[in-house]
Every structure is written in structure tokens, then in C-alpha cells.
Amino acid sequence: MNALPVLDPQSPQARAIFHLAIVAGIIFAVIFAIVSGMVVYALMRCRWREGEGDPKQIAGNKTVELVWTAIPFLIVVTLFVLTWKTMGAADPPPAPEPDIVITGHQWWWEARYSKSGVVTANEIHIPAGTPLSIRLEAADVLHEFWVPELSRKMTTVPGQPNNIWIQSDHPATYLGVCSEFCGTQHAWMHFLVVAEAPAQFQAWEQAQLAPAKMPAGGNAAQGLALFQQTSCINCHAIKGTVATAGVGPDLTHFASRKKLGAGIADNTPENLQRWLADPQQVKRGVKMPDYKFTESQVTQLSAYLETLQ
Numbered sequence: 001m002n003a004l005p006v007l008d009p010q011s012p013q014a015r016a017i018f019h020l021a022i023v024a025g026i027i028f029a030v031i032f033a034i035v036s037g038m039v040v041y042a043l044m045r046c047r048w049r050e051g052e053g054d055p056k057q058i059a060g061n062k063t064v065e066l067v068w069t070a071i072p073f074l075i076v077v078t079l080f081v082l083t084w085k086t087m088g089a090a091d092p093p094p095a096p097e098p099d100i101v102i103t104g105h106q107w108w109w110e111a112r113y114s115k116s117g118v119v120t121a122n123e124i125h126i127p128a129g130t131p132l133s134i135r136l137e138a139a140d141v142l143h144e145f146w147v148p149e150l151s152r153k154m155t156t157v158p159g160q161p162n163n164i165w166i167q168s169d170h171p172a173t174y175l176g177v178c179s180e181f182c183g184t185q186h187a188w189m190h191f192l193v194v195a196e197a198p199a200q201f202q203a204w205e206q207a208q209l210a211p212a213k214m215p216a217g218g219n220a221a222q223g224l225a226l227f228q229q230t231s232c233i234n235c236h237a238i239k240g241t242v243a244t245a246g247v248g249p250d251l252t253h254f255a256s257r258k259k260l261g262a263g264i265a266d267n268t269p270e271n272l273q274r275w276l277a278d279p280q281q282v283k284r285g286v287k288m289p290d291y292k293f294t295e296s297q298v299t300q301l302s303a304y305l306e307t308l309q
């Protein structure tokens with residue numbers, strides 16, 4: 001990951017925008033240099049001197065007026081054509097069926113893969129080298145989906161899906177953010193885009209499709225029982241259990257993800273236990289209640305959730 005990812009485009013879409021910015025920037029720099037140069041020249045050359053009267057007054061000059069109308073007009077036309085072409089390259093019409101539907105929630109991202117049916121959160125895997133049509137939706141308020149290396153920003157609007165294309169030239173992991181203020185934890189609405197070689201992506205997709213394994217016994221089995229008896233199931237889904245809700249992230253393969261709470265912490269057993277003991281202590285304002293579990297209940301739940309590879 002680059003410190004200035006917008007300057008390091010990794011997809012045809014992002015590259016088109018980057019090239020337009022470079023060309024436009026050069027045009028602006030030349031205009032700035034000419035205008036400021038002329039101002040400085042006029043200041044030096046034409047300033048009033050002791051003993052001089054007013055200079056000769058000129059009422060109008062057709063040639064000058066034609067030239068200073070034509071040049072800006074040509075510049076604007078050039079920028080228009082370049083922008084038009086860039087929009088075609090960076091933002092082609094969406095596919096009739098999106099490859100992935102991504103929904104912004106306060107404060108995490110849900111990803112549904114249309115063809116395979118995979119549902120996951122905050123870690124979006126894609127096959128490298130393939131353009132993907134993404135439909136963006138919002139569950140509550142405005143959010144904005146942005147992976148600086150891969151595409152332009154796009155707002156997610158409740159009730160009004162937007163579309164975007166993303167592609168990664170090669171396997172790599174990118175950081176994405178929400179770039180539209182959406183409440184207290186807006187700053188912790190990160191996600192990862194993991195671009196993989198197609199075979200690896202397919203293996204990931206197959207693994208994600210599998211239902212959760214049933215724990216054989218011990219803490220994990222008690223954790224599953226606790227999970228199913230508690231209101232966790234009103235908000236979360238774990239395929240293969242009674243939990244099918246979609247208010248919070250799908251947890252079927254929770255343990256396979258690198259981050260917890262949309263990037264606020266690494267997904268380690270310690271951080272998971274802190275989260276279960278009181279999510280508000282980890283991510284203040286988060287839309288998940290504090291259950292005031294005992295230590296042994298936290299151990300059981302985390303033992304179970306850690307089996308969800």
C-alpha cells in the first residue's frame with residue numbers, strides 16, 4: 001500500500017483518471033506561468049515613473065479580442081474532449097447484472113457475490129485482471145465507496161443504487177475507505193480489496209460458500225449454544241445455524257478475515273475477546289450491544305467464533 005495511493009493507479013479505470021489529472025495539471029501550470037509572468041512583466045515594464053503622464057489610451061482591438069476569446073475556448077474544448085474520453089474509460093455503463101453488490105452500513109461494508117452467492121464483510125476478494133461491475137447500495141445513510149488505486153469514489157445512496165467498475169491489474173491488497181461522513185465511526189469504516197490470481201480467487205469463493213463447521217464439543221460447542229440462544233441471531237448470520245439475519249456482518253467465515261470491526265483492530269483472539277466483552281470499548285457507538293458477558297461466556301463465544309475459518 002502506497003502512502004499516496006491516488007498517485008499510484010493499479011487499474012485501467014484509475015489510470016484513465018490519473019492521466020487526465022496529469023494532462024489537465026500541465027495545462028493549468030502553463031496558463032498559470034503565462035498569466036503570472038505577464039503580470040510581473042507589466043509591473044516592472046509599465047509602472048508609473050516620475051515625470052510621466054498617462055500612457056496612450058486604446059479603445060479596442062479586434063485582433064486581441066479574437067485571440068483572447070479563441071485561446072480559452074480551444075482550451076475548454078480540449079479539456080472537454082479529454083474528460084469525455086476519460087469518463088468512457090473510467091466509468092463505462094454497468095453490466096446488466098452486477099458481479100458484486102456492496103452495501104454500506106453504519107459502520108461496515110457488506111459484499112454479496114451475485115453469481116456464487118457468497119456473502120462477506122469488509123474484505124472483498126476479486127480475481128486480478130478481470131473488470132468487475134459493482135452495484136453500490138446503502139442500508140441507512142449516505143456512505144462513499146473509495147479504493148484510491150482502483151477507481152473513483154462513488155456515493156452509496158439509500159434506495160438509489162449506483163454502479164462502478166473495479167479491476168486490479170495484478171494480485172495485491174488495497175485499503176478502501178468510506179469517504180462520506182456517516183456518523184461517529186465513519187473513520188473506522190475501512191475495508192480491504194484482496195485481488196488474487198483467478199485460481200486462488202475461486203478457491204476462496206468455494207471456501208466461503210461452505211457452511212460453518214459444527215464444533216465437536218468443549219468451549220466452542222458451548223459458545224455456539226450461547227450464540228444461538230442470545231439475540232446475536234437477530235443481527236448476524238452464520239450459515240449452517242439458525243442465524244440468518246443481515247443487520248450485522250455475516251460471521252460464517254469470520255475467522256478467515258484479517259480485520260475486526262471494519263479495520264479498527266486486527267482479527268486476533270485477544271481483540272475478539274475485547275470485542276465480545278464490550279464492543280463499545282473497542283468501537284464507541286458501534287451498533288452492537290454490550291451483553292455484559294462473564295469471562296467464561298466470552299471465552300466460549302470466542303472459542304466458537306475462532307472455528308469459523
Ligand SMILES: [Cu+2]
Pocket residue numbers: 142143144178179180181182183186187189
Ligand atoms: Cu462514512
